[in-house]
Amino acid sequence: MTNSTTAPQKKIHVIQGEHYISGEDEVMLSTVLGSCVAACLHDPKAKVGGMNHFLLAESDNHADADAVRYGAYAMEVLINGLLKKGADRKRLQAKVFGGARMFDGLSDVGGGNARFIRKFLADEGIPLLSESLGGTAARRVEFWPSSGRARLRFTGGSDVEERRAPPRPVKPADDGNVELF
């Protein structure tokens, strides 16, 4: 499989609690998600984008308020960083990933994260171009911030697990990669 970009690639791993913003063509952001959620935001005109990676609290009623508070903060930091790099809030588009239910029997932290990010984007009027949320498999996400292109691969382990949690919005390619344009 050939890489579609000709420039030398600068790969940056975004770990939990962090975010990264860039407008450079050669930058590719990657992360691995279980229950966590990563939001990839992109301004197609300014050609700048960014990814965060956050985990919110468990989703009983009391903790939901905490979850929203920390999630809103994580999103605000990413959005403000994009605005500083020349993005316009009205042009921002989102692709979101993660929120898997990783352990049976424990509360569905991933589900709470997924509900949060969908509601946040709807409330803030940021269009959600594509999503892959929920399921039981871990995900590896790659995001090119200048173009807004994203690629998803399920890394949850066995083929059985992958079949149990297929990506919902698009069909997987033969090699397990999914292009999210």
Next chain:
Amino acid sequence: MPAASTISVLVVDDQLTMRSLIRNGLQQLGFTDIREASDGEEALRVLVQRPVRLVLSDYNMPKLDGLNLLRAIRSHPPTKGLAFIMLTGRADSELVQRAAQYGVNNYLVKPFTVAILRQKIEQVFGALT
């Protein structure tokens, strides 16, 4: 000891989610007269119509940011004396210093709990009843 219900508040933040969170927190503390604005310009329009006793404002906002909103409020006689609490991110210590020069009453680092919100307001108004 002021009753929270006697203190009118204007919440200024460009994120609806953040405004809702702050409104919910204020309501838990007994505040009832709560208005909202999504940026500094809108905040000034609201304040010209009817000043409030407390402004809780984000810093990073389009059009008019929190610092310039604070400057405008302090230079306008009808709003000059109202309390102003700035909401900041973790890495904004320089901003806190600049806001202090312009007469900010207190600041609140995001993300914060309702207990911290109460503490910051009480540091300005005294214990709330």
